Amino acid sequence: MSVTRADVQAAAARIGPLARRTPVVVLDGDRVGLPHDVALKLEGMQHSGSFKVRGAFNTLLSAAVPPAGVIAASGGNHGAAVAYAASAIGVRAEIFVPATAPAAKQERIRRYGAQVTAVGATYAEAFAASVEQGNRTGALRVHAYDQPEVVAGQGTVAAELAQQCPDLDTVLVAVGGGGLIAGCAAWYTDSLAVVAVEPEAAPTLHAARRAGEPVDVEVGGIAADALGARRLGTIAHEVTSRYVDESVLVPDDAIRHAQRVLWEELRVLAEPGGATALAALLCGAYVAPRGSTVGALVCGANLDPASWSVLPETGV
Structure with missing residues (x-):
């Protein structure tokens, strides 16, 4: 399986009336110790609070939805996206989540009208239960990330960013299962440098590149609810092997610091996964070549407000 630029273009036309065109803001590099500014694509302002509604809409609009509706497994953001898209289109949705999924994300899914079923302690267990239920109904x-329609929909983020910032030569993208970076890389191909950023505690793409194929990894850390897939998707492996220039890892402290910078400098609230791409620049895990024009995706804002008040500044 693969996804092409043409697939992303078709998805953009398909979901255009439904997905929100999210803004880009510029982070002043001088204020945060960088030799360049950073164009930040604010997908936390997307419907349901993350980029994932793009792939959900594209999937639901690409096939006839049966009377049983749609079913998905999610750590939170994907489930909210599928629930929102299903509600907007007027079909039933059932979302399986691990019992460890944040309560705020589970409640968001319910607010969009979906049935929430909590199963097991990991996404893999929730996914297995969703497959069994889907076979019955x-x-x-x-799928959260390894489905052509989903990947093509996520790639519309890059198609929009290319219109908003046509002069970029580098884009940093956070990686969990790889749907977002695969879609973005399919759009950009070799036209600029696409850099993958993962938490040290959830290195799915990093491990796959080292092994030459997707492999299971242990996942944890503060971004695990959004970036905690245990294995890179097969589509992501195929696309990123061709079009992703570099893969870097960042520690949890750097992600927390990036969250603080987004808030202090721009009043942008991001969940840990949403701040991960920027963290690579701020902590030096990725250093852009001199003279680069750099963008980064702030891919989600589904943060429990109660957790923000106790988030420590780390001084990274």
Whole structure:
């Protein structure tokens, strides 16, 4: 399986009336110790609070939805996206989540009208239960990251960013299962440098590049609810092997610091996964070549407000 630029272009036309065109703001590099500014694509302002609604809409609009509706497994953001898209289109949705999924994310899914079923302690357990239930009911499955329609939909983020910032030569993208970076890389191909950023505690793409194929990894850390896939998707492996220039890892402290910078400098609230791409620049895990024009995706804002008040500044 693969996804092409043409697939992303078709997805952009398909979801255009439904997905929100999110803004880009510029972070002043001088204020945060960088030799360049950073154009930040604020996907936390997307419907349901993350980029994932793009892939959900594209999937639901690409096939006839059966009477049983749609079914998905999620650590939170994907489930909210599928629930939102299903509600907007007027179909039923059932979302399986691990019991460890943040309560705020589970409640968001319910607010969009979906049935929430908590199963097991990991995404893998929730996914297995969703497959079993889908086989029984015939519901349309919407995978969190390893489905062509999902990946093509996520790539519309890059198609928009290319219109908003046509002069970029580097874009940093956070990676969990790889749907977002695969879609973005499929759009950009070799036209600029696409850099993958992962938490040290959830290195799915990093491990796959080292092994030459997707492999299981242990996952943890503060961004695990959004970036905690245990294995890179097969589509992501195929696309990123061709078009992703570099893969870097960042520690949890750097992610927390990036969250603080986004808030202090721009009043942008981001969940840990949403701040991960920027963290690579701020902590030096990725240093852009001199003279680069750099962008980064702030891919989600589904943060429990109660957790923000106790988030420590680390001084990274």
